[in-house]
Amino acid sequence: MSSSTADIIGREDPNDLDAILGITNTDVDEIIHDVNASVDTLFTWNYERSRPALSKLYEKAKTSQWNVTTDLDWSIEVDQQKEVGNTPGLGMAVEAGLIDLSQTPVAHWGKKEWTNFEIESSNWSLSQFLHGEQGALLCTARIVETVPWIDAKYYAATQVMDEARHVEVFGRYLYEKMSSQYPINAHLRMLLDDIVSDSRWDITYLGMQIMVEGLALAAFGFMHMLTQEPLLKKLLRYVMSDEARHVAFGVLSLQEYYQGLNQDEIRERQEFAFEAALRMRDRFLQQEVWERQGVNPIEVIKFMRENGPQGADPFQHMLFSKIVPNCKKLGLLDAGDGWLRQRFTEIGVIQFEDWVDTGEEYESLDEVAKDRAAS
Numbered sequence: 437m438s439s440s441t442a443d444i445i446g447r448e449d450p451n452d453l454d455a456i457l458g459i460t461n462t463d464v465d466e467i468i469h470d471v472n473a474s475v476d477t478l479f480t481w482n483y484e485r486s487r488p489a490l491s492k493l494y495e496k497a498k499t500s501q502w503n504v505t506t507d508l509d510w511s512i513e514v515d516q517q518k519e520v521g522n523t524p525g526l527g528m529a530v531e532a533g534l535i536d537l538s539q540t541p542v543a544h545w546g547k548k549e550w551t552n553f554e555i556e557s558s559n560w561s562l563s564q565f566l567h568g569e570q571g572a573l574l575c576t577a578r579i580v581e582t583v584p585w586i587d588a589k590y591y592a593a594t595q596v597m598d599e600a601r602h603v604e605v606f607g608r609y610l611y612e613k614m615s616s617q618y619p620i621n622a623h624l625r626m627l628l629d630d631i632v633s634d635s636r637w638d639i640t641y642l643g644m645q646i647m648v649e650g651l652a653l654a655a656f657g658f659m660h661m662l663t664q665e666p667l668l669k670k671l672l673r674y675v676m677s678d679e680a681r682h683v684a685f686g687v688l689s690l691q692e693y694y695q696g697l698n699q700d701e702i703r704e705r706q707e708f709a710f711e712a713a714l715r716m717r718d719r720f721l722q723q724e725v726w727e728r729q730g731v732n733p734i735e736v737i738k739f740m741r742e743n744g745p746q747g748a749d750p751f752q753h754m755l756f757s758k759i760v761p762n763c764k765k766l767g768l769l770d771a772g773d774g775w776l777r778q779r780f781t782e783i784g785v786i787q788f789e790d791w792v793d794t795g796e797e798y799e800s801l802d803e804v805a806k807d808r809a810a811s
Contacts, residue, residue: 444711450783453738456718461622469625475635477581480589489688490587497594497681500804502674504605507804512667514613520554522664527554540736553729555615560725561659563618566606568648571628572682573599575644582637588689595685598678605671613667618724627715630708638693642705645686646766647712650758653679658754673803680801683762690766699772706768706776713759714783720755756785764789 442448447455485491520527527550529535537543545553576599579592610617620628631643653676660672694702726733760780763769769777769789780786 439707444707445714450714453734453741456623456721457723457734457737459622459626459718460723461619461625464619466619471629471632473633473635475578475582475637478584478637480584480586483586485587487585487587487688487692490585490591490685493681493685493688494587494591494594496802497591497598500677500681500802501594501597502601502804504601504608507674508605508667508671510608510612510667514665514667516555516558516615517551519663519665520551520558523554523662525550525554525557527551535740537736537739540739541731542736549729553725556725556728557722559610559614559616560618560722561655562606562610562614564621564624564719565652565655566603566610567620568624568628568652569599569602569606571624571631572644572649573603575631575640576682578632578640579637582640583689584637585689588685591685595678595682598682602675602678605675609668609671621719621724623715623719627712630711638690638705639708641686641690642708643712645682646690646762647709647716647759649679649682649686650762651716651755653683654755654758677801677803677805683758687762687765694766694768702768702771703775706771706779709763709768710776710779713756713780713785717755717783753785756780757788757791760785760788761791 440448441450449455526535527545527547530537530545530550531547537545542549573596576592576595580589580596583589583592627643627648631640631648634640634643656672656676656679660669660676663669663672694705697705721733721737723733723737726736760769763776763780769780777786777789780789
């Protein structure tokens with residue numbers, strides 16, 4: 437018997453803004469966050485390399501490592517005010533008359549206020565990327581412990597190094613080049629807690645490799661397309677090269693494992709994928725940015741949701757361009773009675789199902805190799 441939407445995410449309507457924005461980080465000064473987890477650490481005495489696709493991915497990972505200190509030019513000065521002035525954002529949309537916020541608390545905002553909002557929005561985004569990368573670091577270390585195949589352990593070990601590098605690079609950029617930082621968003625923290633506390637190794641894969649990393653790959657691509665700042669642009673290119681391998685790792689591993697699960701076990705994975713999708717979508721409402729500007733986020737976000745294009749943010753939809761095809765590749769979309777397809781249809785993201793899945797895409801995104809070949 438499947439769980440209801442309320443059982444999965446604590447509310448019956450997945451688009452209930454009051455309930456979504458009612459979830460906040462109540463401990464913004466927390467430094468150490470403790471998550472109780474009990475998992476089995478698996479040794480394997482079978483060292484046979486029996487999974488060629490994972491072996492190929494492992495070889496690619498070994499040759500595509502990069503160094504935060506020497507492969508990026510940290511002497512580049514970042515002018516946030518100039519950067520947001522050259523990047524399309526909410527303020528530009530309002531100024532161009534594409535979005536009408538005249539009936540909201542920000543109706544009186546001028547160029548100065550919108551510039552400050554866009555700067556804080558950038559600070560917030562990079563902060564959440566940083567927190568998410570630490571989650572990926574912990575989860576990948578867990579995968580090394582818990583996955584039963586030697587090929588997967590080998591590759592996961594390379595991803596631990598990748599994730600440490602991502603924490604380092606986002607942390608350095610955020611604290612050296614940006615003007616402020618934000619604590620972890622409550623929806624992101626809830627998802628990371630769920631992933632880390634679950635004892636099943638494949639849930640760690642599904643939650644982190646497919647859902648979190650898949651969304652990150654789409655978000656980094658979107659930011660890379662928009663930004664003109666050269667340091668951030670190169671940083672994102674290199675991180676995306678790593679992330680594409682990470683998502684491919686999840687697809688290749690889970691595709692095999694899920695073929696052996698029964699219908700009830702698959703339904704549990706479908707429900708987890710749906711919960712993860714909503715948690716990640718909800719965090720991009722950026723409620724903390726509005727609050728830091730002294731604005732009640734519900735008064736602005738609800739107005740935009742009800743009066744904007746198609747009643748929703750197209751950026752939030754684009755974030756699922758990697759997740760939906762990967763779920764389809766794993767067989768989760770249509771397994772059983774097609775429960776996950778129905779849920780993705782309800783939240784308006786099913787249109788991405790036939791986009792390229794990352795299991796086929798990672799080699800074309802190896803920007804590190806391209807730069808080395810060019811030099």
